[in-house]
Amino acid sequence: MACVNPDGTLTPSALAVLKAVKQAPQTAEALAALVGLPLFRVRSSLRELREAGLLIESGGVYHLTPQGEETLKKQG
Amino acid sequence: MSEQTQVSTFPRLNEPAPEFEAVTTHGVLRLSDFRDRWLILFSHPADFTPVCTTEFIAFAEIYPELQKRGVDLLGLSIDSVYSHIAWVRNIEEKTGVKIPFPVIADLNKEVATLYGMIQPGASKTEAVRAVFIIDPKGILRAMIYYPLTTGRNMDEILRLIDALQTSDQYGVATPANWRPGDKVIVPAPKTVDAVDVTPKPGYEVIDWYLVKKELK
Incomplete structure (x- = not known):
């Protein structure tokens, strides 16, 4: 997973995405502007973060899960 | 003896690009x-x-x-x-x-x-x-x-992008060797009634089927 380092920690770009979602639920497009990454990279990260259970998506808007909150507390 | 080879498919223009x-x-x-x-x-x-x-x-x-x-x-x-x-x-x-x-x-x-x-x-x-x-x-x-x-040739790739985006934005075609700023081609009429060779400012009428115009 490109979002996760070999030691299990999140990559800087994945952390930036999670932190931005923690501020407020966001769309992929808004996140790309907020974190300064290309839209395709953000979409890829969002997919992996969702598969890892750290985010959920509803109507195109991404929200942090309790597991995502926990991960941010440990690594953020 | 038969040799197994992967058969290539070819995508087609104006159809969805194959997902991967x-x-x-x-x-x-x-x-x-x-x-x-x-x-x-x-x-x-x-x-x-x-x-x-x-x-x-x-x-x-x-x-x-x-x-x-x-x-x-x-x-x-x-x-x-x-x-x-x-x-x-x-x-x-x-x-x-x-x-x-x-x-x-x-x-x-x-x-x-x-x-x-x-x-x-x-x-x-x-x-x-x-x-x-x-x-x-x-x-x-x-x-x-x-x-x-x-x-x-990267110039050609950029030119192609410019041409496609211009066609989409203005509903026109682009002639051979077209570059941004050059005149574009007005789509040719498809019916006898649509033929119009009346001179108009900004238009270059070579014949009824070949009309160029400036983009403003």
Whole structure:
């Protein structure tokens, strides 16, 4: 997973995405502007973060899960 | 004795570009991740080869111009992601040029086969130099295939993007050797009643089926 380092920690770009979602639920497009990454990279990260259970998506808007909150507390 | 070969399919213009998911130097990407922006998907025969290196540098050089036009770049070859990483690092080390776009590591030739990039007459193991221009809705709008020996012309790729975007914006076509700022072609009339050769300011009427106009 490109979002996760070999030691299990999140990559800087994945952390930036999670932190931005923690501020407020966001769309992929808004996140790309907020974190300064290309839209395709953000979409890829969002997919992996969702598969890892750290985010959920509803109507195109991404929200942090309790597991995502926990991960941010440990690594953020 | 029979020899099993992967049969290449060829995508078709103005149809949805075939979807894929692939390992790249920027993680696992899907074609649909590029939706809402233009995309140039291009293949090169192999990492650490001379013509391909000049092309990668040339693609990196036009990258800022492509970004201004809302275009992303995605490379591909039948090499591993480790080879890609080593090669782009080598290019930066030797030439100072940073490769800003992702590159697909298509070791199983899945994407190359889907897009007709493997052409056994040219090479059974390498992709030819293909370029696919995909619009923000995921529709394949143009494709170019070059042989292994011949590096691509970046001016033509930029010109093609400009022409497609101009056609979409203004509902016009573009003549041979068109460049931004040149006159464009008004779509030819499709009925007798639609024929109009009346002189109009800004229009160049060569005949009823060939009318050029300035874009303002």
